[in-house]
Amino acid sequence: MDKALAFINDKRVRGLLYQAALLLGLVGLIVYFVRNASENMVKAGIASGFDFLWRTSGIEVPFVLTGYTQQDNILGLFWAGVANTMLVTVIAIALATLLGFVVGIARLSSHWLLSTIAGAYIEFVRNIPLLFFVLFWYFGVIAALPAPRDSLSVFSVAFLNNRGLTIPLPDAPANFRWALLAILLAWLAQWLVARWARLRKERTGQDAPVLTIGLVLVILVPVLAVTYASLTTRWDVPVLRGFNYRGGFVVIPEFVALLAALVTYTAGFIAEIVRGGIQAVPHGQTEAASALGLRRPQILRLVTIPQAMRIMVPPMTNQYLNVLKNSSFGAAIAYPDIVSLFMGSALTNTGQAIEIIAMTLAVYLVIGLAVSAFMNWYNARIALVTR
Amino acid sequence: MSATAAQSWRTRLFGTPATGVLTLAIGLFVLWIAVPLIRWALIDASWSGTSRNDCTAGGACWVFVRARFGQFMYGFYPPDERWRVNLAGIIFVLAGAAIVFAPARLRLKLGLAALVVLPLLGIWLLGGGLSLRPVETREWGGLMLTVFISIYSSLIAIPLGIAFALGRQSELPVIRLVSVLFIEFWRGVPIIAVIFLASLLLPLIMPGGIGIDRLARAVIGLGFVIAAYMAEAVRGGLQALPAGQREAATALGLGYWKATGFIVLPQALRISLPAMTNEFIALVKNTTLVLVVSILDLLGIAQASLADPSWVGMNMEAYAFSGTIYWLICFALSRWSRHIEMSSRRR
Structure with a gap:
C-alpha cells in the first residue's frame, strides 16, 4: 500500500497520468462531437467531402481581381475571396503604417497643439469599436456622397461618388x-x-555615397519608369454616360469604406507603438552619440531608429496580423472578402459548414503563420547581438 | 490667468516663427472641423418633439434619439419588464462595491460566492421563468445586451484564460502543447469568423434535439477567443513574477496547486490586471460583431433603426449617440487600467 502511494506521488508518474487523462478527455470529446455531427448531418441530408469545390458556383461577385466569373467553380470563388482579403489587407497595412508614423511622431512633437491633437486622435479611435467605423464610413460617409452625376472629381480623371471610386485604367499594360x-x-x-558599400566600409573604413545612389535607384528610377509608362500608354478614362461612369475601373464603395475604417482605426494603435518605441530609447543614447560628434540626422539614422525599431517590431507584427483578421469586418457591409463570399454565400448555397469553415480559418492561420515567420526572421536580424 | 502663465503659453504656441505658423495652421484646421460639428450637434440641433417633423432647425435631430432611447438601452425587451434589467444592473453594481469594500479576509469568499450566484441570478432576472414572465433572448438588445455579452463572455474567458496560461508554462509537454495550440488557434482567426463558426457548428456537434440559444452561441464563441487573449495577458504576469516566488513556496513544502493558488496566481494576476482590462475593452468593442448573426446590441440597434421609414436620414444622429456611449465606456475602462498600472508601479 505504501509502495503504491509512493508510486502515485512520484512527480514523473503523476505528470504522465495528468497528460494521459488530458489526452483521453480531448480525444473522447472530439469523437463525441464528430459522432453527433455526422448523425446530425445524415439527418439533415448534408453531404460531406470536398467535391462541392468543383461545382459551378453561380454566385456573382461585384469586385474581382482573379478573373473569376459566375460560371467558374466554387474553388474559383474561394480564390477570388482570398485575393480580395489580401488586397484590402496589404493596402490598409501600408496606409495605416504611414498615418500611424505621422500621428505617433506628431504625438512626440515639442509643439503643444500638435501633440495634443495627435493625442486626441489616438484616444478617439482606440476607444471606439472598429465595426462602428466600418458602418460609419459606409452608411454615414460614402452613402452621403453625391450621385455619379455630381461626383467629386479628382483632376477630371478619377471620380468619387456614392457608387464608389472610378479610376482610369491603362489600355495596354505592356509598358x-x-x-x-x-x-x-x-x-x-x-x-x-x-x-558592396558595407563590405568596403568594414574593410577600409571609407564611406560610399550610398544615400545618393539609393535615392536615385529606389525613388527616382521608379518615378521615371512609371511616368514614362503612363505617358506612352493610352488611358481608359471614365466618362459619365447616363446615370453612371463608363470605362475605367470601379473601386466599389464597400472597399473604400472598409479601407478607410481599417486605416483610421489601426493608425491609432500604430501611433502608440511608434511613440512607445521612440520613447523607450534611453536619452543617454542620444547624448552619447552627440558627444561622439554625430550630427542630428546621423543620430536619428544610426542610433535612435535602429533601437526603436527593435522595440517596435513585435507589437507591429501583432497590428499587421490584426489588420488581416479585421479585414473580415467587411462581411458586415458585404465587401466580397473570403468570409462574406465563402463563409457567407458559398455556405448558404452548399450547406457544407464544416469544410467551408475549416478552409476559411486555414486561410487566416496560414497567412498569419507566414507573416509571423517573416517578422520573426526580421526581428532576429535586427535584434541586439550580445556577446 | 497670471502674466507668467500667459507668457509661457505665448512661447509655447508662438515661440519661433515656425511654431507660430504651425499653431495657426493647426488652429484653423481644428476650427474648420469643430465649428460645423458644434453647430450641428448643439446650436442648430432640435431637442424636443415627437416626430421627424419637429426637426426644423437644420442641425442634429436629437428628437430621434429621445424617441428611441428605450430601444437603444433595452432593445425590444417588453417595456413593462424593463425594471428587471435595471434591478439586475443595480444588484451587480452593489455586489461589486460590497466585494471591493469588504474586509480583506472576507473578500475571497464573498467574491467566489458572487461568482456562483450572480450569473445565475442575472439569467433568471433577464430571461424569466420561475414566476417571472419569460422574455426570449430574441427580444434582448441595445446597451443591455452589450453589457450582458461582455460580462458573460468574460465569465468564460477569464477562468479558461488562466487555465491555459498556466498550461502554457507547464513542465508537462502534452499539456503545454495543447495550451499553445488552443491559444494560437483562437488568436489566429478573425472573431467574426468565430461568431459564424459558433452559430453554425455548436448546434451541429451537440446530440440531436439539444438546441443552444442563439445568444448563448455568440457568448460562447466570443468567450473562447477572448480566453486565448486573456491567456496571453496572464502569461505576461506569470513571466514577470520572479522565479524565486515559486521556488520559495516549493521550499516551504507547498505542492504545485497550493503554490500556484496561494503564491503565484495572486501576484501574477495583480501584475496582469491592466493587460486583462485591455482585453476586456477589446471584448466590449468586439461584442458589436454579433450583428453578423442578427443579434442587435447597441450598435446593431442603432444600425437597425436607420431602416425605420418614419425616421429616414438619421444616420449621423444614431452613429453619434452610439459612438459616444462606446467611447465613454471604453475610455473609462482604459483610464482605470492605466490608473491601476501606475499605482502598482509606484508600490
Whole structure:
C-alpha cells in the first residue's frame, strides 16, 4: 500500500497520468462531437467531402481581381475571396503604417497643439469599436456622397461618388510590365550597392555615397519608369454616360469604406507603438552619440531608429496580423472578402459548414503563420547581438 | 490667468516663427472641423418633439434619439419588464462595491460566492421563468445586451484564460502543447469568423434535439477567443513574477496547486490586471460583431433603426449617440487600467 502511494506521488508518474487523462478527455470529446455531427448531418441530408469545390458556383461577385466569373467553380470563388482579403489587407497595412508614423511622431512633437491633437486622435479611435467605423464610413460617409452625376472629381480623371471610386485604367499594360521590370532591377542594384558599400566600409573604413545612389535607384528610377509608362500608354478614362461612369475601373464603395475604417482605426494603435518605441530609447543614447560628434540626422539614422525599431517590431507584427483578421469586418457591409463570399454565400448555397469553415480559418492561420515567420526572421536580424 | 502663465503659453504656441505658423495652421484646421460639428450637434440641433417633423432647425435631430432611447438601452425587451434589467444592473453594481469594500479576509469568499450566484441570478432576472414572465433572448438588445455579452463572455474567458496560461508554462509537454495550440488557434482567426463558426457548428456537434440559444452561441464563441487573449495577458504576469516566488513556496513544502493558488496566481494576476482590462475593452468593442448573426446590441440597434421609414436620414444622429456611449465606456475602462498600472508601479 505504501509502495503504491509512493508510486502515485512520484512527480514523473503523476505528470504522465495528468497528460494521459488530458489526452483521453480531448480525444473522447472530439469523437463525441464528430459522432453527433455526422448523425446530425445524415439527418439533415448534408453531404460531406470536398467535391462541392468543383461545382459551378453561380454566385456573382461585384469586385474581382482573379478573373473569376459566375460560371467558374466554387474553388474559383474561394480564390477570388482570398485575393480580395489580401488586397484590402496589404493596402490598409501600408496606409495605416504611414498615418500611424505621422500621428505617433506628431504625438512626440515639442509643439503643444500638435501633440495634443495627435493625442486626441489616438484616444478617439482606440476607444471606439472598429465595426462602428466600418458602418460609419459606409452608411454615414460614402452613402452621403453625391450621385455619379455630381461626383467629386479628382483632376477630371478619377471620380468619387456614392457608387464608389472610378479610376482610369491603362489600355495596354505592356509598358507597365517594362516599368515594373525596371523598378525591380533598380531595387536589386540598390541591394547590391548597399552590400558592396558595407563590405568596403568594414574593410577600409571609407564611406560610399550610398544615400545618393539609393535615392536615385529606389525613388527616382521608379518615378521615371512609371511616368514614362503612363505617358506612352493610352488611358481608359471614365466618362459619365447616363446615370453612371463608363470605362475605367470601379473601386466599389464597400472597399473604400472598409479601407478607410481599417486605416483610421489601426493608425491609432500604430501611433502608440511608434511613440512607445521612440520613447523607450534611453536619452543617454542620444547624448552619447552627440558627444561622439554625430550630427542630428546621423543620430536619428544610426542610433535612435535602429533601437526603436527593435522595440517596435513585435507589437507591429501583432497590428499587421490584426489588420488581416479585421479585414473580415467587411462581411458586415458585404465587401466580397473570403468570409462574406465563402463563409457567407458559398455556405448558404452548399450547406457544407464544416469544410467551408475549416478552409476559411486555414486561410487566416496560414497567412498569419507566414507573416509571423517573416517578422520573426526580421526581428532576429535586427535584434541586439550580445556577446 | 497670471502674466507668467500667459507668457509661457505665448512661447509655447508662438515661440519661433515656425511654431507660430504651425499653431495657426493647426488652429484653423481644428476650427474648420469643430465649428460645423458644434453647430450641428448643439446650436442648430432640435431637442424636443415627437416626430421627424419637429426637426426644423437644420442641425442634429436629437428628437430621434429621445424617441428611441428605450430601444437603444433595452432593445425590444417588453417595456413593462424593463425594471428587471435595471434591478439586475443595480444588484451587480452593489455586489461589486460590497466585494471591493469588504474586509480583506472576507473578500475571497464573498467574491467566489458572487461568482456562483450572480450569473445565475442575472439569467433568471433577464430571461424569466420561475414566476417571472419569460422574455426570449430574441427580444434582448441595445446597451443591455452589450453589457450582458461582455460580462458573460468574460465569465468564460477569464477562468479558461488562466487555465491555459498556466498550461502554457507547464513542465508537462502534452499539456503545454495543447495550451499553445488552443491559444494560437483562437488568436489566429478573425472573431467574426468565430461568431459564424459558433452559430453554425455548436448546434451541429451537440446530440440531436439539444438546441443552444442563439445568444448563448455568440457568448460562447466570443468567450473562447477572448480566453486565448486573456491567456496571453496572464502569461505576461506569470513571466514577470520572479522565479524565486515559486521556488520559495516549493521550499516551504507547498505542492504545485497550493503554490500556484496561494503564491503565484495572486501576484501574477495583480501584475496582469491592466493587460486583462485591455482585453476586456477589446471584448466590449468586439461584442458589436454579433450583428453578423442578427443579434442587435447597441450598435446593431442603432444600425437597425436607420431602416425605420418614419425616421429616414438619421444616420449621423444614431452613429453619434452610439459612438459616444462606446467611447465613454471604453475610455473609462482604459483610464482605470492605466490608473491601476501606475499605482502598482509606484508600490
